Amino acid sequence: KTPSNAALYVFAVHLLGASSIAGAVNFITTIITLRAPGMTWGRLNLAVWGLFGAFIIQLIGIPVLAAAVTMLLFDRYLGTHFYEAAQGGNPVLYQHLFWFYAHPAVYVVALPVFGITSEIVSTFARKKIFGYTSMVIATMIITVLGFEVWVHHLFTAGVVNWLRIVQSWLTVFIAIPTGIKIFNWLATLHKGSIEFTTPMLHALGFIAIFVIGGVTGVANGLLGFDIHVHDTYWVTGHFHFVLALSMTMLCLGGIYFWFPKMTGRMYNEKLGKIGFWLALIGSMVGFFPHFILGVEGMPRRYWAIPDKFIGDFKIVSLFSFIAIAGFLLTIFNIVYSAKKGERCGPNPWNSKSLEWTVPSPPPFYNFEKIPVITEGPYEYGKPEE
Structure with a gap:
């Protein structure tokens, strides 16, 4: 109660x-x-x-x-x-x-x-x-x-x-x-x-971060190992790599990818790449020490930190702020470009997917006539291209 x-x-x-x-x-x-x-x-x-x-x-x-x-x-x-x-x-x-x-x-x-x-x-x-x-x-x-x-x-x-x-x-x-x-x-x-556009960099960054999170997830599935690291910082490291950081990274990449379609404008490529590298480096370096802390037995949810772990937590804090700076720069880029970005055509990426065949931003009903589909969305490399 x-x-x-x-x-x-x-x-x-x-x-x-x-x-x-x-x-x-x-x-x-x-x-x-x-x-x-x-x-x-x-x-x-x-x-x-x-x-x-x-x-x-x-x-x-x-x-x-x-x-x-x-x-x-x-x-x-x-x-x-x-x-x-x-x-x-x-x-x-x-x-x-x-x-x-x-x-x-x-x-x-x-x-x-x-x-x-x-x-x-x-x-x-x-x-x-x-x-x-x-x-x-x-x-x-x-x-x-x-x-x-x-x-x-x-x-x-x-x-x-x-x-x-x-x-x-x-x-x-x-x-x-x-x-x-x-x-x-x-x-x-x-x-x-x-x-290597900004969306592509975010996709590659996602793959890199997610692989680390996925491998540590396999370790979590091993009964003997999981009992040792359960409720330690290993778990927070795994969660951040496999979900919080990797998924956020890719969601931002998705926003950049469909940004021209949603707004009819292009984002600032230079700011997008700077924001990506700050977020990637800050995330990778900032949260990898969690795995070391977990293996060495540092429990999660403790406010008191043993002296021998102070250095690790300083690294975590410093690079977390670097990652936050990257994410904030990305948010600024998206908001600013939505109003001031250079106007673009309906398909700046030359994508084969259906959504890129309508104007940018899309009209209310998307398609004036229901389209007839004759091929898949990934048919690149054909002779006519």
């Missing part, structure tokens, strides 16, 4: 959950039933496939989270004992229900980001995306397996051994479809006519 307002918390979760489910139904229905003529499943942008997988996760996972907080509400105000151990309840049940949704929620962010990476890499490598079919299959495997690895968050919570072992293997296994995506992006870059 705590003095916190559990009712407000539960109401907020239900409200956000209802809106997320409505959005998921909208997107999934649109993708399935309202594709343009000729837009087969094999011609969808990988960004759309990423959204499709993400909203399937939302549709399945949010009701479980809603059930978890509803039982919390009942315990608090109606006298039930779902989570109260003294009355026969199980407090770990809440952790199971929470993480059953909360871990797949990582992929709600990651899957669309993977798709955006494919759009940027293919466009600025001037090559058809390598292994399109395997990318789609990998996306859907991640969508399914995302619900099968939540117990690695509970390895130290008294979970039975057979479940810990199974979930440890599944956590390692989910790295395979993710690795397929990394391999395919690198294969797409191979011998491509690469243009």
Whole structure:
């Protein structure tokens, strides 16, 4: 029992959950039933496939989270004992229900980001995306397996051994479809006519940061190692590399990529690249010490720092400010360019994707006539080009 307002918390979760489910139904229905003529499943942008997988996760996972907080509400105000151990309840049940949704929620962010990476890499490598079919299959495997690895968050919570072992293997296994995506992006870059524009730099920076986060995620899945680093700074380092930093980096790259389409203007390329390098260097150097701190046993959420770790934390603080400077410069560039940027045509990147065939910014209904699709969005390198 705590003095916190559990009712407000539960109401907020239900409200956000209802809106997320409505959005998921909208997107999934649109993708399935309202594709343009000729837009087969094999011609969808990988960004759309990423959204499709993400909203399937939302549709399945949010009701479980809603059930978890509803039982919390009942315990608090109606006298039930779902989570109260003294009355026969199980407090770990809440952790199971929470993480059953909360871990797949990582992929709600990651899957669309993977798709955006494919759009940027293919466009600025001037090559058809390598292994399109395997990318789609990998996306859907991640969508399914995302619900099968939540117990690695509970390895130290008294979970039975057979479940810990199974979930440890599944956590390692989910790295395979993710690795397929990394391999395919690198294969797409191979011998491509690469243009190192600001969006492309952000995509490459994302891949670099995400690989570090992904490898440390595999380590987290190893039962013996995870027990050692659980609730240490290793976990915060992994989370920042695999989600907070990498996803932010790529989202900014996506904004730069579609900025001409959204505004009809170009951003400042020089400021964009300076902001990228500040953010990349600050992120990489600033958060890598977290892994060292975690292995050496520094717990997370402690305000007191042992003297031997002071130097590491000074590095973290210094380079965090450098990363923040890069992100602030990016925000300034976007806001300033939206008003003062040089005007551009409908397709400054010479992209093959459908959205670049309409004026910039797009008119209210996008297309005057429904387009007929005759090829996929990554058909670069044809003789007529």
